[in-house]
Amino acid sequence: MADVRLVLRSTRVITPEGVRAASVAVGQDGRIDAVLPHDAPVPDGARLAELGDDALLPGLVDTHVHVNDPGRSAWEGFYTATRAAAAGGVTTLLDMPLNSLPPTTSVDHLRTKQDVAREKAHIDTGFWGGAVPGNVAALKPLHEAGVFGFKCFLSPSGVEEFPELDPEQLEAALTEIASFDGLLIVHAEDPGRLTAAPQRAGGRYADFLASRPREAEHDAIALLIDLARRLDARVHVLHLSSADALPMIADARRDGVRLTVETCPHFLTLTAEEVPDGATEFKCCPPIRERANQDALWQGLADGLLDCVVSDHSPCTTDLKTPDFADAWGGISSLQLGLPAVWTAARERGHSLEDVVRWMSAGPARLAGLAHKGAVAPGHDADFAVLAPEETFTVDPAALHHRNQVTAYAGRTLHGVVRSSWLRGEQITDHSRPLERKGQLIARPTAHRAG
Numbered sequence: 001m002a003d004v005r006l007v008l009r010s011t012r013v014i015t016p017e018g019v020r021a022a023s024v025a026v027g028q029d030g031r032i033d034a035v036l037p038h039d040a041p042v043p044d045g046a047r048l049a050e051l052g053d054d055a056l057l058p059g060l061v062d063t064h065v066h067v068n069d070p071g072r073s074a075w076e077g078f079y080t081a082t083r084a085a086a087a088g089g090v091t092t093l094l095d096m097p098l099n100s101l102p103p104t105t106s107v108d109h110l111r112t113k114q115d116v117a118r119e120k121a122h123i124d125t126g127f128w129g130g131a132v133p134g135n136v137a138a139l140k141p142l143h144e145a146g147v148f149g150f151k152c153f154l155s156p157s158g159v160e161e162f163p164e165l166d167p168e169q170l171e172a173a174l175t176e177i178a179s180f181d182g183l184l185i186v187h188a189e190d191p192g193r194l195t196a197a198p199q200r201a202g203g204r205y206a207d208f209l210a211s212r213p214r215e216a217e218h219d220a221i222a223l224l225i226d227l228a229r230r231l232d233a234r235v236h237v238l239h240l241s242s243a244d245a246l247p248m249i250a251d252a253r254r255d256g257v258r259l260t261v262e263t264c265p266h267f268l269t270l271t272a273e274e275v276p277d278g279a280t281e282f283k284c285c286p287p288i289r290e291r292a293n294q295d296a297l298w299q300g301l302a303d304g305l306l307d308c309v310v311s312d313h314s315p316c317t318t319d320l321k322t323p324d325f326a327d328a329w330g331g332i333s334s335l336q337l338g339l340p341a342v343w344t345a346a347r348e349r350g351h352s353l354e355d356v357v358r359w360m361s362a363g364p365a366r367l368a369g370l371a372h373k374g375a376v377a378p379g380h381d382a383d384f385a386v387l388a389p390e391e392t393f394t395v396d397p398a399a400l401h402h403r404n405q406v407t408a409y410a411g412r413t414l415h416g417v418v419r420s421s422w423l424r425g426e427q428i429t430d431h432s433r434p435l436e437r438k439g440q441l442i443a444r445p446t447a448h449r450a451g
């Protein structure tokens with residue numbers, strides 16, 4: 001205990017073994033040294049953070065964030081994104097490979113992005129690579145350079161420089177990725193189903209919803225299951241919206257197919273029925289669907305079919321959120337709000353904070369292979385979110401650290417106020433005010449460094 005420099009004491013520490021009153025001792029190395037009884041004496045020279053009844057959670061791990069920097073940094077950026085994340089209790093994020101210029105489709109491009117992020121990151125920041133037509137030869141070098149896996153689309157991505165893969169290209173990319181047991185993460189909407197769906201411009205949400213049917217997700221996921229099974233490859237379905245795919249996912253997993261699935265706060269907390277016409281801050285792809293579908297997604301979470309809940313924070317400048325759903329940029333901003341949004345809905349449905357931690361911290365950490373993150377347990381990084389779970393606040397876009405203060409959650413009253421965030425034992429926010437920058441760039445852990 002000689003090198004303990006900090007003790008966080010709370011009556012509600014969320015550990016993998018349950019909620020308990022405890023004192024969490026943090027070593028000089030920024031890792032959790034021990035989880036001790038609540039009344040354990042504070043070692044000489046260590047600082048005590050007395051949290052009372054505020055809950056101590058492992059910092060959230062958000063594996064789905066579009067930072068867009070460099071290139072479209074007017075939409076977001078590493079400085080603003082990571083400050084917003086920290087204020088929301090997120091202590092690790094993984095950046096998506098598209099919407100930045102360049103996209104993360106080669107090692108050179110990765111280096112360019114890392115150079116920008118290094119001087120701006122308030123939280124630990126890592127990178128996904130991209131699988132696009134023609135870059136199969138770049139995948140292994142990217143893997144060796146530390147990306148956490150590869151994202152691809154099966155339908156148009158929305159930006160020219162990141163085209164989708166056709167089925168042949170998909171199989172070639174996945175064969176290559178499986179050769180080094182990498183991870184493919186997929187925006188799963190079938191292009192044929194999207195083309196066949198009625199496309200109507202204008203401000204009616206019902207028209208937009210009809211243009212992105214459930215069948216598009218269903219067919220794409222069926223294709224991915226087939227490939228993952230055949231190639232014994234690891235595939236992750238991004239932002240599942242349609243609960244119709246859950247039985248197929250359950251069957252595949254029962255058969256041992258290496259398939260993981262995420263969903264997002266907006267699919268769990270917002271419904272098609274309540275989207276006002278013209279309110280394109282609610283536009284994302286796949287879309288927010290009906291309430292009955294949302295109930296089924298919650299059941300999927302309860303059944304353990306969904307591995308993670310991550311933001312898919314994908315902002316843009318306000319002028320791109322035109323009132324026409326066909327034309328507006330798709331993407332929902334929620335990096336700072338994911339924890340209270342999900343917790344508010346979870347508690348109403350009888351779920352616990354432990355469940356939320358499993359979905360938003362432990363699950364994404366496991367997906368990313370970050371064995372040292374996602375739990376309040378000895379040996380893990382001392383990354384924490386301190387949450388007042390019963391306290392409420394009303395979302396004021398002006399109070400968000402996002403670069404563009406547009407959010408579908410504006411005006412909502414949410415449960416759960418993030419009091420502070422901690423990264424490797426250093427406090428990085430105080431009542432949503434960012435403190436000194438402590439973020440580091442992180443790479444996919446290799447077998448040698450794991451443990």
Ligand SMILES: [Zn+2]
Nearest residue numbers: 066096312314
């Ligand atoms: Zn996304």
